[in-house]
Amino acid sequence: MGWSLGYDENWSRDVGYGVPATCDHPGCGASIDRGLSFVCGGAPFGGEHGCGLYFCGAHRHIAADRRDNAPLCTRCYWGKPNPYNPTPDVPEWIEHKATDPSWAEWRAEQEAAKP
Ligand SMILES: [Zn+2]
Ligand SMILES: [Zn+2]
Known part of the structure; x- marks a missing residue:
């Protein structure tokens, strides 16, 4: 599997460049992908x-050599202990999962898991 689509167990959400999303910086609202x-x-x-959340260019800062020049969100950059709250999935993505044939198997699994 490439990095177009995956699942982040830690944040319980779909990730990868195939997933449209909103910047996780509070109040930002910029359209990005995961x-x-x-x-x-x-x-x-x-x-x-990093914390593994997703941020637009305005909300990532390049760390120094000590942290491998990694692009980090504001909280991680300043070493704050708690990460931001993740933004919810965008409606476009929820709609895609609900209707696209590539998610048919997933939908069947969700259905089967219901009590
Ligand atoms: Zn971070
Ligand atoms: Zn942003």
Whole structure:
């Protein structure tokens, strides 16, 4: 599997550049995707230095050598202990999962898991 679509167990959400999203900086609202170009930490799931949330260019800051020059969100950059609250999935993505044939198997699993 490439990085177009995956699942982040830590944040319980779909990730990858195939997933349209909103910047996780509070109140930002910029349209991005959950690919490696936007992830805090610059590595899958945030790697060693990031929180693994997703931020637009205005809300990522390049860390120094000590942290491998990783692009980090404001909180991680300043070493704050608690990450931001993740933004909800965008309606476009929810709609895609509800209707696209590529998600048919997933929908069947969800249905089967219902009590
Ligand atoms: Zn972060
Ligand atoms: Zn932003």
